[in-house]
Ligand code: NDP
């Protein structure tokens with residue numbers, strides 16, 4: 001029997017890498033969309049690369065961009081995928097305040113471009129669609145825990161763009177009978193999480209401080225609460241949603257919430273350091289309880305114009321209909337991330353990177 005074909009946008013991101021591994025293990029032919037970059041951007045999927053000259057290649061990368069509808073339509077026409085997972089996005093909430101228009105183009109209209117391509121190519125009876133929706137949709141807290149029936153109140157240009165993507169996915173399902181599904185995923189992390197998201201920024205800093213490469217971690221709001229799970233577990237839920245006879249919308253979460261402060265404390269505890277907090281507001285400092293060294297400081301630049309204060313998800317529907325539950329505990333997640341960043345930091349400390357190039361302006365002199 002021919003392999004099922006999946007097209008993954010955002011294949012080079014955290015979730016794209018975990019989902020590619022999962023689908024390849026299940027025998028899929030995986031096609032990933034990567035965008036053109038002046039430097040390599042495939043580090044997370046390089047281990048899946050197969051020499052295209054070999055027989056039975058099942059992992060393919062194609063250039064494309066969520067802002068380029070004709071290229072996306074051409075790819076879908078060529079591949080005729082059984083399943084499309086739309087994971088591509090300008091996914092950083094803070095950055096979306098700096099780049100609201102691009103975020104809307106890639107995250108909101110980009111989703112429409114994919115759905116419209118499926119419709120125009122008359123693939124709606126063949127191609128199932130998964131949209132990477134987000135707990136950021138809930139935004140301003142209305143009720144907790146948040147479930148599929150909790151009202152949305154997005155608090156950033158990112159979340160507003162994702163609100164459009166959520167509803168256009170529902171609309172194409174209702175209007176054209178598409179198998180189009182929203183996974184409303186709460187925060188999920190891993191050792192390959194982007195380095196500027198809170199968890200990875202913290203575990204990387206903890207490791208680099210431990211290895212003597214840095215001295216201090218600068219962060220913003222310590223009080224925000226998030227429901228943090230492991231990306232490896234969460235991509236399984238994506239796959240399960242798409243396998244259901246009927247499309248739908250599902251919350252995927254652990255049901256536990258912790259503050260940014262608690263995440264920082266847990267990460268430092270992994271290397272045997274206890275944080276003693278003193279001061280308040282932007283003058284607050286987290287010191288090493290044993291030595292007094294300042295390890296955590298507050299930088300107002302990392303506060304957002306509008307914050308999402310509290311996220312805690314109710315994944316009852318996913319558990320009952322998909323049989324999905326998270327496997328990784330919070331402490332195991334933190335341990336895995338710190339261990340991975342420690343290995344990298346110790347390697348860098350032992351083998352410093354090659355000396356940087358002279359400034360280019362001097363190179364010609
Ligand atoms: P990442 O930021 O790690 O990955 C985003 C991916 O999208 C990358 O492959 C990136 O490419 C690609 N991308 C960005 N802009 C474009 C564009 N214009 N055209 C094509 N590709 C583009 O995100 P995650 O893997 O963490 O998240 C996956 C999806 O799930 C995103 O849509 C995110 O918004 C959503 N989400 C994530 C959650 C989480 O906690 N991780 C929770 C809920 C939803 P490049 O590698 O070149 O940057």
Ligand code: GDR
Pocket residue numbers: 091092093094133134135136185186187188196197198199201218219220221222224225226260302303304307308
């Ligand atoms: P989030 O993730 O905004 O929830 O979006 P992020 O890790 O960026 O922030 C989590 C919380 O930590 C606070 N915070 C900081 N955040 C960052 N990045 N850097 C800091 O220095 C810092 N200090 C405090 C933030 O204010 C916030 O409250 C992620 C993304 O993956 C989205 O794409 C996804 O939709 C949601 O999770 C669910």
